[in-house]
Amino acid sequence: MYQYDVIDREFLTDRSNEFRHQVVRRLAGDLTEDQFKPLRLMNGLYLQLHAYMLRVAIPYGSLNARQARRLAWVARTYDKGYGHMTTRQNVQFNWIKLKDAPDILDALAEVDLHAIQTSGNCIRNTTADPYAGATAEEVDDPRVWSEVIRQWSTLHPEFSFLPRKFKIAITGALTDRAAVKVHDIGLILRRARDGSLGFEVIVGGGQGRTPYVGPTIKQHLPAGSLLSYLEAVLRVYNRHGRRDNIYKARIKILVAALGAEEFGRQVEEEWAKIDQGRADLGDVELARIRGAFAQTPFETLPARSEAFEAAKAASPSLARFARNNVKPHKKPGYAIVEVSLKAIGQTPGDATADQLDVVADLAERYGLDDLRVTHAQNLVLPHIKLDDLPAVHAILEANGLATANIDLVSDIIACPGLDYCALANARAIPIAQDIAKTFADPDRAETIGELKIKISGCINACGHHHVAHIGILGVDKKGEEFYQLSLGGSGAEDATIGKILGPALPADRVAPAIDTLVDTYLAARQGEERFLDTYRRVGLEPFKEAVYAQAD
């Protein structure tokens, strides 16, 4: 993993001091809330329905044990004992007092964590494949490039007041676990036929009220030219993105208005004028960053673990966990372990302070001091020896962390919704809990197979409902919470925006409607089809009929 050096640390100290000074001025009344708002937002501090919310950046979703323990400590000391994993691999604390915020940021800075650019119209925390450095699928480690972008984008003097927020996601694998096609910029690492490393550059994807799957504007950008090319994209956007209407200010609107071809042409024209030798990172620094990620001390192990096989044969719960939460690793004898934060009836993506400590301990003891936050609001222990899986599973199970439901019907993404968020129209968490309870039977959930349900409490789509196999959008109808269902979306490599099923449903009809959709799918399923495959084959109609026939 990348380790902060003295430069990175002094930078955070300077940032922390700046914010402390600003909070003092606010508390003394020298700054009005209006003047203070942009300053606190630049430090990830939002004013929500009940309290301040602090969003902590987890660069490319990657944490070590010490950092996870510090997050647990913050949750225990300054919050109500839990933290919330976001769909952009960050961690949010929902019950923060303004006067505590500078102390929290100091405490986070001690372990190289911060809240810089987790809000505001700037380049946000870059997200990446949570299996980076562990999956055999990847052509290159996306963390290397995410770290390059982290540094380049941090307090960027030209791009800190963009028309709107700007999100970049990177994957190095064919299976897209970072939703790169629905980001402002999506980067896919690829090797050209001659073996040279490059990026497919996708620009102008996004969700919110105008969802787009982003078009590719460059098939193969030489990897070493990443920063100069990003500079060109951001400059075209900064100059020409709309600023007259907040809902039309994202880059996707500019790309759609110009057309991908014309936008790409403008970027090329700007890129040609940039002094690349100056803008791009030198090989020495690139090698330094790459080296930091290359030093994972894997052992040479047999591909098969007799201990694991025996334990699995003896324990149905371990066997179920292995089927659903354990993924293949690039090194023989290792596995990637998904830790579900979607226990039935719990708030999706919440982890208690104790749970964070448990996962930190596991990472330190069994997992090469590495853990990840996923955009699906779960945690990942990316490097667990097969031999250690029984022990790891037992500890997870004892702490309510072994729910074997990754990518299954109860692995629901949900935004904080009206329980916390000042923007929401409707609650998302209770809907997720209802649905999870409806599908609490793990055998049935496995029979149903991969089914990605995502819930947003408003059109801003933080819950990624547009790209869900079944999406649920909370709407307000004359003061009552209603939910609009959509089908057939995907945020993965086959990215698609879902189609609206029909009129919105009241809250108590959502879980039964999902049940009906699932029954319709199971009746129509051919062979090993996933819900999404069946939907794509048979279309919207059978599902629509099944759900709305009940109402008539």
Place this chain on the structure above:
Amino acid sequence: MPKLIKLVGAKDEHQAQWAEDAFVHVTDEDAIPEAGDVILSLTRFQAEGDTLLSSNSRRVGVRIEPAGEVEALAYDLPRLSLVALAFPKYRDGRAYTSARLLRERFHYEGEIRAVGDVLQEQAGFMVRVGFDAFEPNDGSSPEAWTKAANRFRHVYQRAADVRPIAADERAAQVEESAL
């Protein structure tokens, strides 16, 4: 009349001071004064700039609104003492690009002045893209600007200034330790 703050001293150690403002902002509706240094809109400059500059006795600056493109000034820059870049709202960040292009692409060496909704919180960003004069809108003092402009000991990305970026500092450390 807003007071003017200017950067003085070495390029890598910013010192802000009060400065006398010899220039007058002339709106498109105003008559151009008989004498003295003036700042005109781009449109006004394009119409009347030649005449004014040929009189030779005064300096001329141009004010560019965020949507205006500095490329339009490319051939006039050697004759301009000042380019004022407008911030109608502090959130409108187009002028940062304009300043950077003036310095990096057009090698403009005259004054680049921030006008409009100019706050001390922007100081660090502004000085890095090439602004060297400010008409603050928040009553802030040169001391506050000096502090804000020097707040961070390190920077991560190249801009229009001469500061070594983190990568340069690291390379220098490596060289030093190799000696």
